[in-house]
Amino acid sequence: MSVARRSISRSFATHLILGLYTIIALFPAFLIIINSFKTRKAIFRSPLSLPDSETFSLVGYQEVFRGGEFFFYFQNSLVVTVLSLFFVLLFGAMAAFALSEYRFRGNLFLGLFLALGIMIPIRLGTVAILKLMVATGLVNTLTALILVYVAQGIPLAVFILSEFMKQVSDDLKNAGRIDGLGEFTIFFQLVLPLIRPALATVAVFTMIPIWNDLWFPLLLANSEETKTVTLGAQQFIGQYVTNWNAVLAALSLAILPVLVLYLIFSKQLIRGITAGAVK
Amino acid sequence: MGALRLRDIYKSFGSVEVLKGIDLEVDDGEFIIFVGPSGCGKSTLLRIVAGLEDATSGLVEIDKTVVNYTPPSKRGIAMVFQSYALYPHLSVRDNMSLGLKQGKKPPAEISERVDHASKMLSLDEFLDRRPAELSGGQRQRVAIGRSIVRKPSLFLFDEPLSNLDAALRVNTRLEIAGLHRELKSTMIYVTHDQTEAMTLADRIVVLNDGYVEQIGSPMDLYNNPTNLFVAGFIGSPQMNFIDADKLGISDAKTIGIRPEHISVRQKKGDIEGVVSHVEHMGADTNLYLDCDKAGLISVRLFGEHSFEIDSKLKAKFQRDRIYKFDDAGKTIS
Numbered sequence: 001m002s003v004a005r006r007s008i009s010r011s012f013a014t015h016l017i018l019g020l021y022t023i024i025a026l027f028p029a030f031l032i033i034i035n036s037f038k039t040r041k042a043i044f045r046s047p048l049s050l051p052d053s054e055t056f057s058l059v060g061y062q063e064v065f066r067g068g069e070f071f072f073y074f075q076n077s078l079v080v081t082v083l084s085l086f087f088v089l090l091f092g093a094m095a096a097f098a099l100s101e102y103r104f105r106g107n108l109f110l111g112l113f114l115a116l117g118i119m120i121p122i123r124l125g126t127v128a129i130l131k132l133m134v135a136t137g138l139v140n141t142l143t144a145l146i147l148v149y150v151a152q153g154i155p156l157a158v159f160i161l162s163e164f165m166k167q168v169s170d171d172l173k174n175a176g177r178i179d180g181l182g183e184f185t186i187f188f189q190l191v192l193p194l195i196r197p198a199l200a201t202v203a204v205f206t207m208i209p210i211w212n213d214l215w216f217p218l219l220l221a222n223s224e225e226t227k228t229v230t231l232g233a234q235q236f237i238g239q240y241v242t243n244w245n246a247v248l249a250a251l252s253l254a255i256l257p258v259l260v261l262y263l264i265f266s267k268q269l270i271r272g273i274t275a276g277a278v279k
Numbered sequence: 280m281g282a283l284r285l286r287d288i289y290k291s292f293g294s295v296e297v298l299k300g301i302d303l304e305v306d307d308g309e310f311i312i313f314v315g316p317s318g319c320g321k322s323t324l325l326r327i328v329a330g331l332e333d334a335t336s337g338l339v340e341i342d343k344t345v346v347n348y349t350p351p352s353k354r355g356i357a358m359v360f361q362s363y364a365l366y367p368h369l370s371v372r373d374n375m376s377l378g379l380k381q382g383k384k385p386p387a388e389i390s391e392r393v394d395h396a397s398k399m400l401s402l403d404e405f406l407d408r409r410p411a412e413l414s415g416g417q418r419q420r421v422a423i424g425r426s427i428v429r430k431p432s433l434f435l436f437d438e439p440l441s442n443l444d445a446a447l448r449v450n451t452r453l454e455i456a457g458l459h460r461e462l463k464s465t466m467i468y469v470t471h472d473q474t475e476a477m478t479l480a481d482r483i484v485v486l487n488d489g490y491v492e493q494i495g496s497p498m499d500l501y502n503n504p505t506n507l508f509v510a511g512f513i514g515s516p517q518m519n520f521i522d523a524d525k526l527g528i529s530d531a532k533t534i535g536i537r538p539e540h541i542s543v544r545q546k547k548g549d550i551e552g553v554v555s556h557v558e559h560m561g562a563d564t565n566l567y568l569d570c571d572k573a574g575l576i577s578v579r580l581f582g583e584h585s586f587e588i589d590s591k592l593k594a595k596f597q598r599d600r601i602y603k604f605d606d607a608g609k610t611i612s
Contacts, residue, residue, distance in 0.1 A: 171364035171437075174331045175425075179378035180352030193368055 029255060036060050036248035043244055060245030061253075063236075069224070070250065073232035078257055080142055080228060081211050084149035088206050089199055091150065092157025093165075097187050099158065100165040101173070111162065117155030122148065123215060133220055140223040148216050153206040164198035165191060200268040207265075211258045229254045280342060280355075281307045281432035281465030283328065288337035290323055297323050299489040301337070305467065310459050313469045314476040314512070315486035321469045322437055324486070328467065329358050329435050341433060352381065354433070357426030361438040363418040365410040365425075371397075372406040375425045389428075396427040399461070400454070416447045423458070436468040440475060452478060473513055477501075485509050507608035510535050516565060521573040523603070526550070531603035531611055538565070538579035540600035548593025552576060554586045568594055 034050055035043045042055035051057075064070050099111050122129075129148060130139075138144040168191050176186045192199070217231040233250040236243040283305040290298040297320045305311050313321040326332040328339060330351035339346050346354050357378075365374050372393055379389045397403050400420045410418055419439060426434055439455070440448045456479055459466055470476055476483050477497045485492040485500065485508070493500060493509045504510035510518050516538045523531045526549070543566065552568030555575065566578040566586060576594060586592070603611040 169362055169364060171360035171362045172366070174326075174329075174351075175358070175360060175364035176366075177331065178329065178351045178356065178358050179425075180350075180381035181377075189368075190366065 032248050033252045033255075036245070036252040038245075040245055043248075057245070060243075060247075060249030063243065063246040064249045064253065069227075070229075070232055070253075072225070073227050073229045074253075074257065076142060076226060077211060077228040077230070077254075080145045080149065081207055081258075081261070083142075084146050084153065084210050085203055085207050087146070087150045088153035088157050089203060092154050092202065093161050093192060093195075093199065094187070095154070095158045096161035096165050097191060100162045111158075114155055114158045117151075118159060122152045126215070126219065130219055138220075140221050140226050142221065142226055144220045145216055145226075145228075148220065149210045149213075153210070156205060157202045160202050161195065161198055164195045168194050196268055200265040203265045204262060207261055208258065211254075282342055283433060283465065283467070284338075284340040284343075285324075285328070286338040286340070288324065288327060288339070289335045290320070290327060290332065291335050297489055298327075298334075301486075301491055303484060303491070303494070305465060307465055308463050310466045310468065310479060310481045312476045312480035312483050313467065313486055314471065314473060314483055315492075316512075317471060319486045320489045321471075321486045325358075325435055325437055325467060325469045328433070329356055330354050352378070355431050356433045356435055357429045357431040358435040358437065359419070359422045359426050359439045361441050363410070363415075363422045363442070365418060365421055367410055370407050370409055371402060371413070371421050371424075374410065374421055375428050378425065378429050392428040392430070393424075396424040399427065399458075400424050415443055416451060419443060419451060420454075423455070427458075427462070432465065434462075434464055434466040436466065436470075438470055439468075440470070440472070455479065473515065477513070483513075485512060487512075503610075504602070505610050507533065507535070507604045507610075510602055510604075510610070516577045516579060518602070519573075519576045520604075521576070525572045528603075532606045533604040533608075535602035535604060536596050536600060538577040539581075540597040541576070541578045542595050542597075543568070543578055543580070543592045544595060546593065548595040550576070550594050550596075552592060552594060554588055554590050554592060557586050557588070559583065568592060570594070 031047065035047060037051040037057065037060075038055045039057040039059065042049075042051070042057075049055075095114065099107060099114075133139045133144045138147070172190055173186050176190055181189070212230060213228075214230045214234070217226075217228045218234075221227070222231060229250065233247055233254070236246040236250065283303070285301050285303040288298055288301040289296070301324060303311075313324060315321045323332060327334045330346065330349065334347065341354055341356070351358075366377065369377065375393045375396060376389045379392065393406075397406055400423060402417070402420055402424055405413060405417060405421070410421065413421065419442070422439070436455070440451055443451060452475060455466075455468075459479075468475075468479060480497055482494060482496055483500055484494050487508050492512075493505045495503070497513075500509055500513045504513065507520070511520065514537055518535045518537050519541070521534045521536070523529070523534050526534060528534060550570050550573055552570035552573075554566065555569040556567040558565040558567075561583075563582065564580045564584045566580060566584070568576045568578060570576055578594060605611050
């Protein structure tokens with residue numbers, strides 16, 4: 001009895017702490033979303049109240065969609081995020097496979113060199129990156145952003161994935177070799193499916209900073225055709241007047257795609273974890 | 280088809296030398312077992328034969344062709360791993376046929392070979408299941424099936440029974456023995472379990488610390504070990520080693536006598552001891568005698584016997600079963 005009671009109070013405390021943390025974490029997002037549905041006056045008069053029949057207004061969304069350029073910003077963000085993610089996972093996993101699978105001179109050094117990127121923020125190199133992009137004529141292209149984000153994401157990807165790849169049984173890979181599978185087939189068909197949970201983790205960690213980034217779009221791709229959502233939302237923030245309805249509406253909309261991507265990956269993540277646990 | 284020849288194989292990982300000059304000739308159709316304590320290099324040697332590791336120096340010949348630079352899939356070998364190493368995303372049928380598909384065999388031949396192998400190993404009802412839905416014994420049978428369908432000239436087994444429980448181990452051991460009789464292919468089998476080695480092998484290769492200690496038939500190794508290591512490694516319980524000085528024997532450094540070649544009696548014997556422990560195995564009884572002169576000696580008696588702990592007994596050695604070893608551990612004949 002006492003054991004059961006203790007575990008109930010214990011799980012209550014756990015849930016209380018986790019619940020509180022969730023509320024704190026989600027509150028800003030919640031504020032943005034409720035205020036995006038209110039009139040300008042209501043936003044300032046009572047920012048914490050929910051929109052009612054009097055204060056409800058879609059004026060922010062109307063302004064965001066006026067002219068239709070916001071749709072393109074979304075497209076840009078999505079193209080940059082998805083492509084960067086794809087290349088980070090592909091190249092990160094390949095590098096991790098090489099580092100964990102093959103014995104060659106300089107293996108350890110190369111691993112440390114790649115891990116160095118985790119410790120040194122890529123923004124320190126902004127000036128050099130900007131010069132490079134100007135010299136190669138990549139300024140104001142999405143390619144510039146994708147290149148930078150791939151470079152930014154690879155160190156962590158290599159670091160995490162190589163740890164996971166070491167756990168994939170050598171016998172399995174060797175069985176493939178004896179059956180005549182090439183190294184690429186072994187990599188894509190045997191190893192990658194087994195480290196899917198790790199891939200999902202890396203995808204989530206890589207995706208969110210890319211989607212939310214303002215720094216590199218502002219510097220490298222601030223032309224009208226290449227603006228991302230975060231940069232696009234800035235146009236409503238003026239020096240003297242800020243169109244809060246539009247800013248909040250734009251930010252609320254920006255949450256959606258990343259939420260969808262997250263749901264896709266987290267499902268993989270959970271499937272991976274339970275597959276290991278229930279076995 | 281299936282003769283193997285190893286010539287002066289060396290292998291080192293960095294500065295660690297694992298294999299130090301291995302020479303071996305295996306005839307077609309032989310069942311060869313590599314046995315030795317862990318870390319002796321037996322698995323590495325098997326991997327070199329398979330082509331999964333490169334020898335630092337030396338030649339590997341299969342059917343009189345040097346295969347040092349031939350990839351594993353082209354060497355005409357098949358390998359069964361300790362951890363089964365089945366492809367988790369493929370059904371049993373696809374697991375068995377993958378190698379043949381890679382080798383571009385016609386589909387009719389593939390399905391015929393898979394059916395034949397699955398009949399041999401009674402895997403018919405599992406063909407459409409995934410490895411995760413099979414028990415350990417079934418998985419190992421699938422792994423064996425996967426190697427049979429390749430019709431290799433050389434079967435390689437890397438501790439295939441170590442992950443199975445005791446009862447299943449005996450069954451699968453019998454199956455492998457039956458398989459060898461039926462297929463008549465050359466098999467090379469790595470194990471650290473001397474029971475497996477003694478029961479399955481035509482010839483046993485005893486490895487220790489990167490060297491071949493002795494090669495011979497199971498009974499040859501049991502009756503005529505060439506050195507102290509082989510004498511101690513083959514046979515269970517282990518051979519008793521006694522300092523020759525303490526028995527007053529001058530022409531040897533160490534005396535060896537197997538537990539089953541010692542009898543005990545009340546009065547006359549070679550050495551006196553106190554019973555320190557008795558193990559009743561049913562078919563035989565293991566007796567441990569604490570002797571002042573020689574330390575702990577194990578005696579294996581057939582049938583059931585009972586002894587009082589701490590009672591005094593005399594051990595009598597069978598004269599013609601005493602082994603003598605010199606300073607270097609070599610057998611004196």
